[in-house]
Amino acid sequence: MNLFSYDGPISRFLYLVADIVVLHLLWVLCSLPLVTMGAANTALYYSCMKRIRTGEGHAWSNYLSAFRANFRQATILWLLLLAAGFLLFTDLRIGLAAGGALGRFMLVSCSVFLIPYILVLLYIFPVQAKFENRVFDNFKNALLMSLQSFGYSLVLLLVAGTFMILSLYFRPFLGLMICCGAGLYGYLTSSVFVQIFRRYLPDEYLDDLQKTDFYQDR
Numbered sequence: 001m002n003l004f005s006y007d008g009p010i011s012r013f014l015y016l017v018a019d020i021v022v023l024h025l026l027w028v029l030c031s032l033p034l035v036t037m038g039a040a041n042t043a044l045y046y047s048c049m050k051r052i053r054t055g056e057g058h059a060w061s062n063y064l065s066a067f068r069a070n071f072r073q074a075t076i077l078w079l080l081l082l083a084a085g086f087l088l089f090t091d092l093r094i095g096l097a098a099g100g101a102l103g104r105f106m107l108v109s110c111s112v113f114l115i116p117y118i119l120v121l122l123y124i125f126p127v128q129a130k131f132e133n134r135v136f137d138n139f140k141n142a143l144l145m146s147l148q149s150f151g152y153s154l155v156l157l158l159v160a161g162t163f164m165i166l167s168l169y170f171r172p173f174l175g176l177m178i179c180c181g182a183g184l185y186g187y188l189t190s191s192v193f194v195q196i197f198r199r200y201l202p203d204e205y206l207d208d209l210q211k212t213d214f215y216q217d218r
Contacts, residue, residue: 016187017180019059023047024183026063036071038078038125043067044182046129048190049197053204066129074128076135081121088114119146122156126193149196159188 023044030040046066047059088110095106123142127133133141146153163185166173176184198204 019051020183020187021180022059022183023063023186024180026060027182027186030067035079036075038074038076038081038128039067039071041078041125042070042074042129044186045126045190045193046070048183048186049126049129049194052187052190052194070128073135073138074125077124077128077138080135080139081117081124084117088117116143118157119143119153122146122153122160126190126197130193130197145196145200149199152192152196155192156189159185159192 027040027044030043031037043063043066047062050062051059091106091110095103095110097103098106120139120142123146124138127138127142127145131138131141163177163181167177167181
């Protein structure tokens with residue numbers, strides 16, 4: 001096999017790097033108003049999962065079409081998550097300031113709600129990108145999937161935590177994040193979500209197996 005051919009490993013790697021950088025730049029531009037970050041996240045996951053599964057289309061065209069298609073509902077999801085996060089943050093600060101039995105009660109109560117909030121935050125936009133449901137159903141499905149696939153959820157938490165820690169304490173990694181962080185994170189976590197969603201989409205899993213057999217026979 002020619003390493004530098006169109007279908008060679010070096011060319012495929014370079015195309016992947018280019019797509020990751022393009023998706024990162026698109027995500028940054030579409031997230032700038034902040035209120036549109038939900039649609040930006042959804043489009044990122046849609047593009048990454050489609051590339052991982054099928055390799056179809058161009059990264060930028062997949063991203064922009066998904067951004068437009070999911071804009072309204074993804075924005076609603078994002079605003080609801082922001083409101084819930086603000087309430088949790090406010091209650092935590094009040095609990096820390098109050099002290100005593102009341103403060104401890106508020107901290108425990110917030111901690112109980114914080115865990116499902118983080119799990120939903122991890123899953124909600126990939127779920128929005130993959131399934132067509134109402135807002136409430138997407139919240140419910142995101143939480144249920146995160147619990148049913150708890151091993152994968154721990155992997156996602158590990159990836160998110162690693163990105164955060166390296167960005168804070170390792171300057172070269174911070175430079176990488178500035179250049180392609182969103183695209184890289186989206187691609188890595190999308191690889192996990194592709195495996196998770198196969199449990200709920202058996203026909204898609206069979207299609208993937210057939211494509212794998214086809215490429216192995218070539």
